[in-house]
Amino acid sequence: MSESPAVLEFTGTAQDVVTSVHTAGPVRQVRLPNGVPVWLVTRHTEVREALSDPRLSNHDRNDWFDQGALSPQVRSAMNTSMLRLDPPDHTRLRKLIAKAFVPRRIEALRPRVGQLTGDLLDRMAAGSAEVDVITGYASPLPIQVICELLGVAVEDRANYREWADAFAAGLGAPVFPVQAVTDFVEHLQGLIARRRAEPDDALLSALIAARDQADRLTEDELISTAFLFIVAGHETTTNLIGNGLYLLLRNPELADRIRAHPEELPRAIEEFLRYESPVTGASLRTATEAMNLFGAEVAAGDLVMMSLHAANRDGTAFPDADGFQPGRERNPHLSFGYGIHFCMGAPLARLEAQVAIGEFLARFPQARLAVDADAVEWRPGLLTRGLAALPVRLAG
Numbered sequence: 001m002s003e004s005p006a007v008l009e010f011t012g013t014a015q016d017v018v019t020s021v022h023t024a025g026p027v028r029q030v031r032l033p034n035g036v037p038v039w040l041v042t043r044h045t046e047v048r049e050a051l052s053d054p055r056l057s058n059h060d061r062n063d064w065f066d067q068g069a070l071s072p073q074v075r076s077a078m079n080t081s082m083l084r085l086d087p088p089d090h091t092r093l094r095k096l097i098a099k100a101f102v103p104r105r106i107e108a109l110r111p112r113v114g115q116l117t118g119d120l121l122d123r124m125a126a127g128s129a130e131v132d133v134i135t136g137y138a139s140p141l142p143i144q145v146i147c148e149l150l151g152v153a154v155e156d157r158a159n160y161r162e163w164a165d166a167f168a169a170g171l172g173a174p175v176f177p178v179q180a181v182t183d184f185v186e187h188l189q190g191l192i193a194r195r196r197a198e199p200d201d202a203l204l205s206a207l208i209a210a211r212d213q214a215d216r217l218t219e220d221e222l223i224s225t226a227f228l229f230i231v232a233g234h235e236t237t238t239n240l241i242g243n244g245l246y247l248l249l250r251n252p253e254l255a256d257r258i259r260a261h262p263e264e265l266p267r268a269i270e271e272f273l274r275y276e277s278p279v280t281g282a283s284l285r286t287a288t289e290a291m292n293l294f295g296a297e298v299a300a301g302d303l304v305m306m307s308l309h310a311a312n313r314d315g316t317a318f319p320d321a322d323g324f325q326p327g328r329e330r331n332p333h334l335s336f337g338y339g340i341h342f343c344m345g346a347p348l349a350r351l352e353a354q355v356a357i358g359e360f361l362a363r364f365p366q367a368r369l370a371v372d373a374d375a376v377e378w379r380p381g382l383l384t385r386g387l388a389a390l391p392v393r394l395a396g
């Protein structure tokens with residue numbers, strides 16, 4: 001990697017990065033916790049530009065975490081998802097998947113999301129007066145929804161959650177969870193084989209059947225698409241629901257307002273997405289050639305990371321960028337990314353957040369934070385921002 005005057009030790013949460021780079025230039029060098037150096041892009045305009053720059057590739061040529069111990073088969077299954085590909089492969093895959101992951105499939109899930117939400121709320125109401133809303137609600141809901149969408153059996157869902165959590169925690173960490181990822185991929189292989197033999201109505205069967213003229217998804221592409229959907233659709237949405245409920249509970253007058261005017265919830269959710277971005281950084285890109293990136297001399301092969309959270313707090317893009325304004329009218333946040341890799345699950349994430357947050361507010365009008373609002377603990381994570389726990393007293 002080319003020389004740079006300032007190398008920032010990136011050690012903790014995404015918030016550390018935002019705070020430390022906010023006033024710095026649009027790009028600077030940082031080190032991941034595993035020691036790997038990356039260029040970090042932090043401003044709204046530059047993040048959008050970088051996310052649209054074809055010279056910055058999603059294809060993993062320069063491994064930034066130790067995949068050496070993974071079997072070639074598991075490695076290939078993990079790395080052929082659309083998020084890891086560039087055009088034309090990305091275009092082909094995204095088009096095929098879009099044939100199965102159609103808007104009506106997401107809308108059809110709405111009543112089921114309502115049922116799952118209702119069951120979790122019942123369970124919390126029947127338990128003790130003080131609950132952790134992350135483990136009791138925000139975390140179990142998205143994994144159930146994504147498993148339901150794909151057609152993963154109820155009894156396997158706890159394993160899927162564990163594997164997906166292990167994978168997310170392992171990104172950029174000193175030790176990569178080889179066994180968990182191997183188990184995850186092998187289970188998906190078995191599930192795909194069963195769905196080939198006996199198709200059902202769920203997304204995995206639709207993906208197996210999806211065709212674009214003579215083209216269809218290969219075995220590796222099927223596995224990595226299912227893997228991506230589970231990983232991309234679980235912790236992200238947990239963070240959105242958890243961060244949103246936290247922001248509401250620390251602003252009780254806002255919670256009351258939304259109870260009285262539920263039609264204002266979708267707009268508030270956009271501000272939750274901006275203010276506490278559930279995904280703080282886009283997946284790492286590799287420079288395919290030497291380039292001057294917003295003043296930085298980036299060498300071919302260097303890694304580049306776009307901080308969505310920092311971009312979302314950029315004062316040149318948002319008036320009062322560090323202020324939480326749930327009624328914000330113009331909110332071009334980058335929490336779902338930008339460009340060709342824009343989040344495919346954004347409509348589902350918004351639907352889940354609307355149902356989960358709306359139903360929680362309606363069910364527990366007396367709910368209050370059980371700890372000081374500033375004492376909550378955030379989970380350490382390179383690319384995500386979410387609470388470790390959200391202790392809440394359900395009744396006044």
Ligand code: HEM
Nearest residue numbers: 082083232233236237240282283336337341343344345349
């Ligand atoms: C609040 C919840 C979510 C957030 C904040 C989020 C965020 C993102 C971001 C930032 C990207 C782009 C990453 C990049 O450019 O490197 C992305 C891509 C993606 N997301 Fe999401 N996501 C969420 C929920 C979901 C859900 C529920 C699903 C699945 C149903 C999903 C599926 C995907 C897929 C498949 C991609 C890759 C698209 C591509 O490469 O073309 N996401 N997401």
